[in-house]
Amino acid sequence: MNATIVIYGSSTGTCEAIAEKIAQKLGCEVINVQDLTAETIDNHPNLILGTSTWGAGELQDDWYDGLRLLQAANLSDKTIALFGCGDCESYGDTFVGGIGELYNGIKESGARFVGAVSTDGYHFDDSEAVIDGKFVGLALDDINEDDKTDTRINAWVAEISPNL
Secondary structure, eight states, X not given: OOOEEEEEEOSSSHHHHHHHHHHHHHTOEEEEGGGOOHHHHHHOSEEEEEEEEETTTEEXXXXXXXXXXXXXXXXXXXXXXXXXXXXXXXXXXXXXXXXXXXXXXXXXXXXXXXXOEEOTTOOOSOOTTEETTEESSEEEOTTTOHXXXXXXXXXXXXXXXXXX
């Protein structure tokens, strides 16, 4: 496995805990997006980016500066996987929209994206994170579907691991 890093933005700790689970399963480093630097991006060919979703499907606040750093970096030789946390019951019309914002912010970067997830088994109305019937990354609702979180993480990590 190449040098992989999990980078998360979390306001309540949920996305942080999930980032730590993913990093543990992959045996890699995990950092808060507040600590992200251009050097960190340059030194890691594999970036796993995670955000919680706020408001009307928006990124977690700390990600706005992190997204600008990613947009300024050369990502053409990077492999990127995305994961996000949301609330499919209270915010079913913007479920995990934060990962959609991350994706839209860097989709033209030349990076290779891995880890799209089928929407089968999810209950939500709409999401900016869905393209061609799949989430652009791992979608998790650790509030209403916490019983599915570990299974979803395990399946996703098994899928993306060969690509890292």
